[in-house]
Amino acid sequence: MRRVLNFSAGPAVLPEEVIAQIQAEIFDWQGSGMSVMEMSHRSFEFESIMNSALTDLMGLLDLGDEYEILFMQGGATAQFATVPMNLMTENNKADYVYTGQWGKKAIKEAKKFGSINIAASSEDRNFSYIPEENEWKLDTDADYVHITSNETIGGVEFHWTPDTGDIPLVSDMSSHFLSRTIDVSKYGVIYAGAQKNVGPAGLTIVIIRKDLVGRTEKTLPAMQDYKVFAENRSMSNTPPCYSIYVAGLVFKWLKRKGGLEGIEKINIFKSQLLYEYLDGSDFYQTPVDSMFRSRMNVPFKTNDVSTNEKFLVEARANDLCELKGHRSVGGMRASIYNAMSVDGVKILIDFMKEFERKNG
Numbered sequence: 001m002r003r004v005l006n007f008s009a010g011p012a013v014l015p016e017e018v019i020a021q022i023q024a025e026i027f028d029w030q031g032s033g034m035s036v037m038e039m040s041h042r043s044f045e046f047e048s049i050m051n052s053a054l055t056d057l058m059g060l061l062d063l064g065d066e067y068e069i070l071f072m073q074g075g076a077t078a079q080f081a082t083v084p085m086n087l088m089t090e091n092n093k094a095d096y097v098y099t100g101q102w103g104k105k106a107i108k109e110a111k112k113f114g115s116i117n118i119a120a121s122s123e124d125r126n127f128s129y130i131p132e133e134n135e136w137k138l139d140t141d142a143d144y145v146h147i148t149s150n151e152t153i154g155g156v157e158f159h160w161t162p163d164t165g166d167i168p169l170v171s172d173m174s175s176h177f178l179s180r181t182i183d184v185s186k187y188g189v190i191y192a193g194a195q196k197n198v199g200p201a202g203l204t205i206v207i208i209r210k211d212l213v214g215r216t217e218k219t220l221p222a223m224q225d226y227k228v229f230a231e232n233r234s235m236s237n238t239p240p241c242y243s244i245y246v247a248g249l250v251f252k253w254l255k256r257k258g259g260l261e262g263i264e265k266i267n268i269f270k271s272q273l274l275y276e277y278l279d280g281s282d283f284y285q286t287p288v289d290s291m292f293r294s295r296m297n298v299p300f301k302t303n304d305v306s307t308n309e310k311f312l313v314e315a316r317a318n319d320l321c322e323l324k325g326h327r328s329v330g331g332m333r334a335s336i337y338n339a340m341s342v343d344g345v346k347i348l349i350d351f352m353k354e355f356e357r358k359n360g
């Protein structure tokens, strides 16, 4: 069997322990005589898979009774519309903090539903920072404030939680959900596509403060109505069963790692190794201001396009995969999610050093 080091931004690397368990259970899930892929979502076996996933996720997030977990579909992209559909009131206004490419898409979609105020933007410096919170031009009438707390493409991460007072804070956490401790009580809605840091594609996790469920009077399509999902424990229709099963195994793996505190320590360590190396090198550059660097997605490049190309080809030949930067920014990007080991990052750095020695 061959396993490469997979630095993909998503779908992305999963813990090997989890894949091994999936393999062991693939034909016969715990004596049921069936694969989870073949199971009715109404069976008691799947009920138990669903219940453990919900309970474990609640535990990881230390979630109180005021919050609901929804297992939805359509990715974070569906949430770009689902959020305004559900949270906009007759005000029909929302504030967006614009710090990168995913925020741009969220704004574009939200504009179909109401009037969007760009409260702050870092476009002037190519999304390499987050504007200071005291300079945000928030609208006191806004129905919510939206941030993208980790911009996957630019590699920009919020390392604090903004204070938006009584106006609900909504965050797209797709690419750093469960990578760090978090005070959920400061958010109205958190959403994340699973395929970055949680499990396979197909599952979208939404954490919503219960008083925001059913906020709108409008009639919504059932698949985009938080109320329908909340009232039916995300089972009003067939949920993405297999993705929920795998995500549930990842939640248990995270618990064994010491929960979010445990994984956060590892993520800080891993990302510091890489950034320290990048900062000490004249050969590679990383564009993001040091205060806002993502622990999950690390963009970097050399000062020469053909050298970047060569880097990617040689990395691939050394089983270091998916290091190409997003097409909108070029260069390289290492996504070092929870399941990327410290050793994996060390191997990457060793390769980078060797490449620098030969080409610098």
Ligand SMILES: *Cc1c(COP(=O)(O)O)cnc(C)c1O
Pocket: 010, 074, 075, 076, 077, 078, 102, 148, 150, 151, 152, 172, 173, 174, 175, 193, 196
């Ligand atoms: C990947 C990503 C998205 C898009 O997710 P889909 O599941 O493909 O819709 C949105 N926001 C962020 C921050 C992402 O990383």
